[in-house]
Amino acid sequence: MFGLNKKDTSLFFLVLLLVVLAPFLLNPFPEGSELAQFNAGYPDLMQRFLIFGIFAIGFNILFGLTGYLSFGHAAFLGVGSYAGVWMMKLLTMNVIPAIFMSVVFAGLFSLLVGYISLRRSGIYFSILTLAFAQMSFSLAYSVLTPITNGETGLQLALDDPRILGVSSENGAIPAANFFGIPMRESFELSMGGWLFTFNAGYYLCAVVMMIAFYVAIRIFRSPFGMMLRAVKSNQQRMNFTGLNSRPYTLAAFVISGMYAGLAGGLMVAMDPLAGAERMQWTASGEVVLMTILGGAGTLIGPVLGAGFIKYCENIFSKINDNILYDWFAALPQGLADFLVFVIHPFIGKGWHLTLGIMFMLIVIFLPGGIMEGVERIGRLFKRKSSKDENSTARPKAAPAE
């Protein structure tokens, strides 16, 4: 369907189902219970899952297919964000022009960076992109303050022109909206002890992400995608056969830059602020982590990796000692103290440590990322069933890309 083979179609619909039902799936624990701490079904985090999912899908088109490891993708996200906020300041609070211009500007900027950086490959390419990103960050942080508002971050003001909209509504900045539907608008559904939130912004992100995901599948399965894979497996041999690989890598670079810009545009559509830290090297490193954690070169892996990291960042960092004492209230005082003492380094400000340990475990035991884990479990079941069928030489399942 839609030009996808059967397997990809089912993957697409699986993702669609997960995304649509996320408000239910991410809120498995009733409100007010001790475990509600682990609920992730609130609009901001759900939006972040999808937005960073898009970012990681785009990054994977470059890294997963061509093997070019860019350490500067956050710069495109940042450029997209700034473009988006400026559209909201100058034109209208409707998010469509903001998102569109984010993609355009990020695309142009990635064309420039890619044109220069792709003259080298391997570690030199990584360093060049890293340098570009750090340069953009420093510029945004200080020199370009009139455009980026420096450290504070670019945000909307009451006296912005907004030519196609209004500058202010009853003394307040109008809300970011999609043809009149405010992104902030939520519909809450309370069932028994559970509370589910359906947010307009989240579903806009969902639509955009599904489109982005579909395009990524098509790219992966296209002859163009095959060329990119050829670059990864042996670029030299490819050049010897008379093929010029640079246009392909540059196209992949620009496409993934545009994905990053799209993510940046969605970020400001959900929360109209663009901060310079978005372009810092740590942010670039994060998307590399997401992709590797989920499984580089797989279709859905990077999205899972993005979700995993954002979950750690937003949920573990908010657990504090008081909450721990609540959990262990039933235990004797000494034991509770001891448990809190043991767990303390891993929560609150220690969430980086938790993430680091998880990352190490996954990379050591599942070099292919979360997707390899899923595949192994899948193979376990398949082996059982194949024994029953007694089929001998079943071809090994292709990696679920």
Next chain:
Amino acid sequence: MSLIRKPLNRRSILRAGALGGSALAMPTIFTSRAWSAGYLNEPTGATVTLGFNVPQTGPYADEGADELRAYQLAVEHLNGEGDGGMLNTFSSKALKGNGILGKKVEYVTGDTQTKSDAARASAKSMIEKDGAIMITGGSSSGVAVAVQALCQEAGVIFMAGLTHSNDTTGKDKKANGFRHFFNSYMSGAALAPVLKNAYGDDRKAYHLTADYNWGYTTEQAVRESTESLGWETVETVKTPLAATDFSAYITPVLQSDADVLVLNHYGGNMVNSLTNAVQFGLRDKQVNGKNFEIIVPLYSRLMAKGAGENVKGIFGSTNWHWSLQDEGSKAFVQSFGQKYGFPPSQAAHTTYVQALLYADACERAGTFNPCGVVEALEGFEFDGLGNGKTLYRAEDHQCFKDVLVVKGKENPSSAFDLLEIVEVTPAAQVTYPPDHPQFAGGALGTCNPGA
């Protein structure tokens, strides 16, 4: 009822199951923010949730940790536990020690990482997930401005923590945001007369300024107030925020004919630049027949600790210091010291006071509705919270109170006794009109209750 009395058979069990199932599946309440009549996150149970959003990682983690300690102390005092701290000295007696409006105070914490994005994400999750009615904390102006704007959009109150840039209550002020901490302008205005007395009125100043928003406003404030004394500004140089070695910036100072160096740096930046300056022998230098002097506009105890010996005799300003001898400060230092074993920093003080001021405003307004709270805080005059008589000005939501000019102590008696108070500059001297050029632009807008 008839269902139960009948002998149980397959059909009745099925029927009861179906009824029960559909009752469970029937959404009990449909709510949408657009339809609800009240305000966002209206506390309906026996508790009210406050959000403490402080840097737990990154360059200002020390300040963040101290802020969190102060918040925990404030919550204890609001709930009537502990010795009550400043509740006993606070001029408003609305708080009874039974929580806020009879609701027990609970809190959630988050990590701002001193990044605008992360701080907003953390604040959003507090508002959306935990139902926080007020967000407070932070140790950087960039973060304060970003979170303040978010709270305005979302419709909750923001009580700023440590933020010193003029912009927080200047061009980026918001109706839902309030700042107790002082600002760059006040630092300049308080420092100028002291500097005049100590160093005379014909000095030549050289500024090194951290290259970001707070640095700019501080440089501007100090420059303008010292120039009005008759000082001359020789040169202003911006230094990258990430710089750790300032030698390259200090050498030109030696070659200029400046006789005062102003370090518009904060935190680790200041520790490094001051150490470099002292290592280069600036303090032993004579220029134009005068002793070379160094000034640090914004001081904190944690910075003084980092710079060690080098801060001795160096002037700066601070919002509050634990050695103050008024009743409020004594009460706070005592209860903080009892709980944690060391005196509080100025970051701890301002956040503790902000929590109390918010609670008091709710109590006086009789509601948690942000618009009611804004009304109660605007133009509110109070005393007994450590800074003398204080006014929360209605025009820009900035507190006006005495500012301390301090000096690195020559003979510290303990690890915490690093600064001595030179002068308490009265509030009248640091007050400025709301439309002062350093604060121009921006508007409060109207309060947003989020519903």
